Amino acid sequence: MITHSNYTVEPWVLRESGINLDVLPQSESVFALSNGHVGWRGNLDEGEPHGLPGSYLNGVHELHPLPYAEAGYGYPESGQTVINVTNGKVFRLLVDDEPFDLRYGDVRSHERVLDLKTGLLHRTCEWVSPAGCAIRVRSTRLVSFSQRSIAAVRYEVEAVDADVRLVVQSELIANEQLPGSDGDPRAAVALESPLVSEEHYAHEGRLRLVHTTARSGLRVAAAADHGITGPDSTRTSSESGKDVGRVTITTHLQPGEVLRVDKAVAYGWSSTRSLPGVRDQVDAALAQAVSTGWDGLVREQRSYMDDFWSRADVEVEGDEEIQQAVRFALFHVLQAGARAEQRAVPAKGLTGSGYDGHSFWDTEMFVLPLLTYTAPHAVEEALRWRHSTLPAAQDRAEQLGLEGAAFPWRTIEGSECSAYWPAGTAAFHVNADIASAAVRYVSATGDERFEREIAVELLVETARLWRSLGHHDHHGVFHIDGVTGPDEYSAAMDDNTYTNLMARANLHDAADAAERHPRRAAELGVDDEESAAWRDAADAMNMPYNSELGVHEQHAGFTGHQVWDFAGTRPDQYPLLLHFPYFDLYRKQVVKQADLVLAMYTCGEQFDADQKARNFAYYEPLTVRDSSLSACVQSVMAAEVGHLRLAYDYLVEAALMDLEDKENNTRDGVHIASLAGTWMALVAGFGGMRHRGDKLEFTPKLPERLRRLAFKVHIFGRRLAVEIKATGATYTLLEGEPLTLKHCGEEITVTVSAPVERKLPSWTVHPAPLQPPGRAPSRDHEHDHEPA
16 A cells, blocks of 8 residues: 555544555545544654654645736736644653654664544554663554544553653744655645744643734644653643744653653634634543543544444455555545534545645535445535625626636635636536536435525525536527636636536526526526526536537537547546647547546436436547546446446546555545545445436446455435345445335335335446556555455
8 A cells, every 4th residue: 555565444433554654645535534514634743854844734825825827807817825723742862861753773673553433543653762761652642533623642651671850842843844846736835834823822731823924914822731641750841932832841760661642632713803812712522532531532432433334334344455545535534524514524534634635626526426325424614615606696697708617626715716717707607517416415414404495595606607607509509709718728618418407407496496486586686697697508508419420529519629639648648637738638639537437327317228328438549647536436337337347446546546656646635535435436326316406317237356345324314224235235224214216217115114125236347448548547456365
């Protein structure tokens, strides 16, 4: 895993045996802990060595100017970048005056274990100093799901075979030095010393630092409290400065004696509250954590995780790596959204500063589907955040000369901050993606209050955008021109099929919602004429199709473009955007990520089975997967059209995106959408799950490599378990009223007392299409396991 063999494959843990400093930045990402509000990268407790120090608060960012070679109307003026806030996880340790540093001395053993069942990160290390003093260090770290402002560490040092004198410095540190950028445009902009000190405090075991950001005007506070257990010789002192608070603990240990420090850290921030208000906020949160105690925080964490796994676990038999990977994925997606609470879900979660900490459309189309069926409360909060940014989206639409709302391509606080308009402003499909997520959530949960208060306005304002952006031609056909779809290698094109079909659904859903909630619609100024215009546009929506080839076009005219010279492209020239001009990419048939193929998944009812098979075969040889969002979608559609081995290979790529660092940027944080795509590939791909409106159906297809696939979904107020084996599928209702669903087109009804078993039909296997030379999904994975 990653680039060395220190990681073991186990069903419920990620274990690193030994320490490899060459891949320390990657391990910091995969071992990161978060609850969606607070995020701590998996840095070593001592702070050094490190790859990228990282402590994050969701929404805390700094502004910086966006440079343009030439000014242009409508260009965003300000960029937003997530910042590294006050680090509360640091313990400096001196052993008889020697700093405990893994780069020196003798590391006898070192192990880190991320326990996916409990949400805890454990570390054990036995180290001998250059002077010959042996110690054993144990730590356990958590970011609390139950108390969202709290992170905590239990840090223990034991003398092994001789007396040792110890000094432990437990710190709060602001404005840590960050490594410089390596020129990768996906990496975060490094902002030097973004926090300006307002207050610092230290007394006995209590520390507190309060800072503000210079440009974005945010106030950030961090406070820590310590519980210390050790020999009678143990002494403590504390001090603080503008960027550091420190509790210093000194002691003398006999062999077998242990110094234990329980440290709770509370975070808070606000753009409006006063210094006393934010200070009191973190003090109160810390008081609650101290009252709960370390053991109480651990119990609460385990209880939260037990509940989550009872609703969300996916069991895979036949491939141990995929079993580990899907639980790793579920855990990180939960961490990204569980307590975000009306904040965005960034593309890297709170595991690193990649993509500047921005949220994109993949939140709604990859992350929220998983959470809708496993942790729906997180989806409601994420969509309420989108709704809170509606005024900024309306302002943006007005600036662009459009009606309704134009939601941003990339953002932290709601305004557009993409400096490249063809991949930003022109990617209007984000509006339909948000609308789709709102409709999916309401349908799955029956949350009528949310629909009335939030969803109706989101649907109305996004529908207005489409009606003003598109136009009817002289034949009455509705077109949406000059837009960028999911494939960023085809920008500002006419009638992107994905965009058109998602907009079509958006327009119909808005009209339907207005009918269900006439009073709310009237408050928003919707009348019958406007609603009818939405339906007219939707029904007349253009769907580009090449009748000679018998395939749908990714956008109008796409199939007439010259095909990219794949044979003449070297392996080291991928991703293409880093080696070729966008102009050349835009005018060729080359696909960065699944686009038309994604449309066949999200709007599958618009294509028949033959069209899906032909379309998939046409676009596979053109898709280079220079995006982590592609493999999972290709896996789903490969499974649907019957290419199960290819679907399995794409599943492996998506599942191991971070565990094997396939995009070479896991150092900047994990890929939350691709991790969610692991679930998508298993549940929607091999499970064949499709949900639209009040309809739920499954078309299971198990690849030969897997003996069994089992998963749970929470939908329509029920909890359903699905188990798939080579011989058939079993549907078990765990909770709720009888549920009617479809299995391979057959309508069945499941009750709590009566599971339903059905056989799997046989499928015609067609030769799988080829991918561009050198871009086929890797099959190295097959060496480890024999086909089932």
